[in-house]
Amino acid sequence: MRLPDLIRHAWTVASKDLLVEFRSRTAILSAVVFVVLVMVVFNFGRDPTAVSTIDLAPSILWVTFTFAAILALNRAFQIELENQALDGLLLAPISRSSIYLGKLLANLIFVATVELIGVPLLALFFNVRVLPYLLPLAAIIALATVGFVAVGTLFSAMTVRTRFAELLLPVLLLPFMIPPLSWATLATGRLLAGRPLSEIAGWLNMLGVYDVVFVTLALLLFPATVNE
Amino acid sequence: MRMLRAGRWITAIALLLLAAVYVRALAFTPVEQTQGLAQKIFYLHVPAAIWAEMAIILTGLAGIFYLFLKDPRLDRFAAASAEAGTVFAAIVLTTGPIWGKPIWGTWWTWDARLTFTLFLFLLYVGYLLLRGAVADPALRARYSAVLGICGMCLVPFIHFSVYMFPTLHPMPIVMKPSAPSLPGSMLVTWLLSLGVFTLLYVGFIVQRYALGYLDEQLEAAGGEFGHA
Numbered sequence: 001m002r003l004p005d006l007i008r009h010a011w012t013v014a015s016k017d018l019l020v021e022f023r024s025r026t027a028i029l030s031a032v033v034f035v036v037l038v039m040v041v042f043n044f045g046r047d048p049t050a051v052s053t054i055d056l057a058p059s060i061l062w063v064t065f066t067f068a069a070i071l072a073l074n075r076a077f078q079i080e081l082e083n084q085a086l087d088g089l090l091l092a093p094i095s096r097s098s099i100y101l102g103k104l105l106a107n108l109i110f111v112a113t114v115e116l117i118g119v120p121l122l123a124l125f126f127n128v129r130v131l132p133y134l135l136p137l138a139a140i141i142a143l144a145t146v147g148f149v150a151v152g153t154l155f156s157a158m159t160v161r162t163r164f165a166e167l168l169l170p171v172l173l174l175p176f177m178i179p180p181l182s183w184a185t186l187a188t189g190r191l192l193a194g195r196p197l198s199e200i201a202g203w204l205n206m207l208g209v210y211d212v213v214f215v216t217l218a219l220l221l222f223p224a225t226v227n228e
Numbered sequence: 229m230r231m232l233r234a235g236r237w238i239t240a241i242a243l244l245l246l247a248a249v250y251v252r253a254l255a256f257t258p259v260e261q262t263q264g265l266a267q268k269i270f271y272l273h274v275p276a277a278i279w280a281e282m283a284i285i286l287t288g289l290a291g292i293f294y295l296f297l298k299d300p301r302l303d304r305f306a307a308a309s310a311e312a313g314t315v316f317a318a319i320v321l322t323t324g325p326i327w328g329k330p331i332w333g334t335w336w337t338w339d340a341r342l343t344f345t346l347f348l349f350l351l352y353v354g355y356l357l358l359r360g361a362v363a364d365p366a367l368r369a370r371y372s373a374v375l376g377i378c379g380m381c382l383v384p385f386i387h388f389s390v391y392m393f394p395t396l397h398p399m400p401i402v403m404k405p406s407a408p409s410l411p412g413s414m415l416v417t418w419l420l421s422l423g424v425f426t427l428l429y430v431g432f433i434v435q436r437y438a439l440g441y442l443d444e445q446l447e448a449a450g451g452e453f454g455h456a
Contacts, residue, residue: 151378154378171354172354172375206385213385217381225371225374227370
């Protein structure tokens, strides 16, 4: 299959998912409300006289994103179960890789939307200065998100057809999410504390390598999860 | 069944040899100067850690070959290796704190190495849970192959990030680029222990492989299966 076709088909799959989401808007609204609630809960989990917000902000940001992403990923293949929609998708004359890429793209756009709302909320609730660091922060978030959403999309294609799908996905995914999350949290902490960019370059490199390895791996392995 | 019996014999011999290694370690190997007797656990801890990591790599390799060859024997081996790996990871996680309490003064710290061994253990648990959650044998084999391969690819990341975090954990003294930096008699004891652990791994694998085969026979005969 030629590359332009792969991308075009992937975009068709992604736009189908996004259209379904846009028409109902239930998942995205729930995810956003969920993010707000997690941040509110975090506020009660700290002693404001002992822990300053700047120390806690990176953890709040990434724990919130982790939970929100898992919610989003659970739904990625759930919507394909109704009326055997997945069989229809597999019968379509497109490669398995483009189905995966499309799902990945739709998930990324979904999670990115949630994150786009999460970052200003963090700045608002916890009085964190994010504006001066917006560009490098966006880079960290993008690199980390691509990595764990890539693995999560692959795993959700498997867990959706098992018992206890909603529980099994986080159990399988969290050990894979922790390395990128820990790098992202450390990098975010340094960044928000106003340290020079050179200090976080190492973490960004690791995130980049993780993305390349796991996106490639997921593309190769995805056919094995759906072929009959 | 002959294979099961052979596996039991290998395991029994390995356990006897392990006792012999410990007689040598306690009575005929010098006591380490600063750590005292606590250091003796090193002969158990490090070989178990090596095999805990080796087991996930072998599970992943078996997964790759399974996806190409579709041979159920490879899947049986992968499952056996993952179970043995779980046991070895559990040994590492129990012996570590026993050593840590007298040396560090704490059972557990969120040190990079400890944390990532914990993730390796959770990865194994997730793998076994996934196997338990899929009823169809062919689907189960494909799903676990995918997860095993992903797990294998995660190990280098875990390994590298250990060097990026500040750590309390002793640096490797045997498996490192330069020559081992411990006295000859300790090295001999350690190598014997590594050999015994290799035998133990083989014994576990042979037994579990035979049990897996019996499980499949039972499943094919339409009986209820006891093992997940």
